[in-house]
Amino acid sequence: MTPITLNFYELRRLIMAACCVSVALALLVAASQLLIGSQPSQSYLMLSVKALPKGVTFSMLFLGFFSKKTWRSGRLSKLLGRPSVHGIWYGHLQTTWRDDKGEVPAPIPIVFVIRQTYFFLSVQSFTERQPSNSTIEVLGTDEKSSDTRLAYVYEMRRLAYGENKITTGYGDLILQDSGKVLAGNYWTNSPTQGQLKLSFISDECDGLNSFESTMRLVMSKRSDLVVFPAS
Structure with missing residues (x-):
């Protein structure tokens, strides 16, 4: 088994980023439903809450894909605070x-x-x-x-x-x-x-x-x- 090399601060930044992505996706799904009029009787807040599980699922799938990618992006390194030595x-x-x-x-x-x-x-x-x-x-x-x-x-x-x-x-x-x-x-x-x-x-x-x-x-x-x- 390969040990994870993240420290506490890097793991915290990753969790925060995953949460932000999940919320953003839920808001996007809710906005699209309002625009196309598929849920006219429900408020934007309620649609966002219902769409949150979809956002979490997508962000977890993306996280699994992301974890296997080579860590060489300077911009991502600065954004997530994870140094790159690859x-x-x-x-x-x-x-x-x-x-x-x-x-x-x-x-x-x-x-x-x-x-x-x-x-x-x-x-x-x-x-x-x-x-x-x-x-x-x-x-x-x-x-x-x-x-x-x-x-x-x-x-x-x-x-x-x-x-x-x-x-x-x-x-x-x-x-x-x-x-x-x-x-x-x-x-x-x-x-x-x-x-x-x-x-x-x-x-x-x-x-x-x-x-x-x-x-x-x-x-x-x-x-x-x-x-x-x-x-």
Whole structure:
């Protein structure tokens, strides 16, 4: 079962929007009945009350359809207060881990594939050697600071250098630069930690499920990006 990632304020806005749509539809149906004269003996208020169940039914059907649509509209995001992070994000991971010589590895290219609807969110990340998938996601805007934060727990299967084990981790990223950058920190139970900084590339996510496929899209969209080779 996929968990819903809405916070209280986003859910409240959605309920209010559904109520407004239901009332508006009921008023519209009542007005049309008065205009065509199908219910001449009844008042506009009574017709509106009788039409309300139709409005509720339609708004619920629309809500079911709406919940499955990709969340990428900037206007709807502002109207309903639900941030949009859907798409391909490319950047680099800088770990604080040091090798036996005390040296920190070079930045590692990483791609995020974030799939988002109004209700649901998933985060996949790909480096050249290690894919990962989120298991818990939280996306919301702080009412005081207005910062939009993406926090997620993920599992990563480590296959490099003959390993075959699962590492769990936690990421905490803030949406910056008018929604074009995600930056923050990550931690794992290895234990390692470090920083992430990613730039928005595209909202095209279909069929992208590997480092190679996502990098082909990244390079086709942004030839100006600096790509550090994986160490």
